[in-house]
Amino acid sequence: MRLPSALSFLIDEAIDAPDGDAFLTSLAARLAADGLPLTGGALTQAAPHPVIERRIWLWRADTGRVIEALGLAGPLDPGPAQPTNIARNWLGNLGAGSVQEDFAGGRSDGAMLSWVADRPFSETETELLREVARFAAAPLALLAARSTLSALLTTYLGRRSAAQVLAGRMRRDPGETIRAVLLFADLRGFTELSETTDGKDVIAALDAWFDRVAGAVHAFGGEVLKFIGDGVLAIFPIGERDAAAACDAALRAVAAARAGMDHLQTVRAAQGAPPLSFGVALHLGNMLWGNIGTADRLDFTAIGPAVNLVSRLEGLCRPLGHTVLVSGAFAAETKQPLIPLGEHGLRGIAAPCAVFTPQS
Known part of the structure; x- marks a missing residue:
């Protein structure tokens, strides 16, 4: 049985993704190649930064491009639901059917992948997205560790x-x-x-x-x-x-x-x-x-x-x-x-x- 392209990417290539932009772009392209009717996607991840609480990457299928939004921390933060709302509201304008999977075990510092399509996802498609969530946990944990190191060094060293x-x-x-x-x-x-x-x-x-x-x-x-x-x-x-x-x-x-x-x-x-x-x-x-x-x-x-x-x-x-x-x-x-x-x-x-x- 042939492994879906998205899972092959997560097993063999995702560990080398330099940032959330590249990760989401590549993963979305693989899911589209696997036949999912995606119109957009989002990756939300905790950001160890004195001002930024979370980073949100937003992907559009019609352009294949990713833009980034920021969830602010501290006194600038309007509330803990801000990052989730940014992704949900943005995706809500792209299609009717959507599924969200939290693959960080529900922790507040975990990552979340969100997808939206031009029709409701089938049971098979939903199961594939759940598998993607499970296989994405390891490369995203490494991506988060790299981001943490870079943010800490930049904060304290410039x-x-x-x-x-x-x-x-x-x-x-x-x-x-x-x-x-x-x-x-x-x-x-x-x-x-x-x-x-x-x-x-x-x-x-x-x-x-x-x-x-x-x-x-x-x-x-x-x-x-x-x-x-x-x-x-x-x-x-x-x-x-x-x-x-x-x-x-x-x-x-x-x-x-x-x-x-x-x-x-x-x-x-x-x-x-x-x-x-x-x-x-x-x-x-x-x-x-x-x-x-x-x-x-x-x-x-x-x-x-x-x-x-x-x-x-x-x-x-x-x-x-x-x-x-x-x-x-x-x-x-x-x-x-x-x-x-x-x-x-x-x-x-x-x-x-x-x-x-x-x-x-």
Whole structure:
């Protein structure tokens, strides 16, 4: 007796599926080849992520393509039924007959496959889908484990470092040279704040600060490399976009972060909390992103003259009376109007640095 194409896929090939998109696309194609009158399908799976609770992949038979929806976690989550409702409502628009199978034993973190057809499923078709659910459990468990590892590494290490770890870089090496716009942002008076404020309130203030600056960086195509105490080191790589575009993105991110902080200051003032002052510096140059540390405890770290300069430049924000400062190297590439503030010596750096600030 010939094994259905869908079961052959699950036994021999599904373990190599890189993600839920590829898994659902291939499985749906096999089921269609087995004669099932599918018009759509959905895969819902738990997502170990600080913001996303579940990921939902939605497949249409008429296009053969998959789109992804997200079920949000935490305060953004409208309710535990949200992911199921997303799949059910979407599939409900594609056909009259449907069957759903939960192949994670009913656990809340399990996966669910849902299918819809242009007619009710026959008893034989329903049994095949139940078999598919049982055989899909193992490859989907592996897919979930891979997703968990990737999400955890990205959450704690950042996208660039996570990719390096997943690729197996586990030894000290000189790293890669990255040409980029560097952003360094730092809270002022954090030591005093931490000594005069309850610990939970300090953490809440730090989280709010990082949300504004890191959120703005990511929104404009940048990447946070490090949280350093109350500071943030981020980059806007030059490569797919030129230096002028990277500078423009960095300035837009800074403007968005300042707007977010202005709103936060209003909220904190209404709560009787002290204001959070900060400084931001931008520089353009080459940095070395290396895997350094001891033989058995490593960390991806940014080093080089450009990193030193941008952190020292931020230290001039308070004495010069400006929230945002940019270097001469940055000013030479940007098309945005800047105000020159003269040349200034930076601690530990031999040559003076031309310093500018945005007009707005």
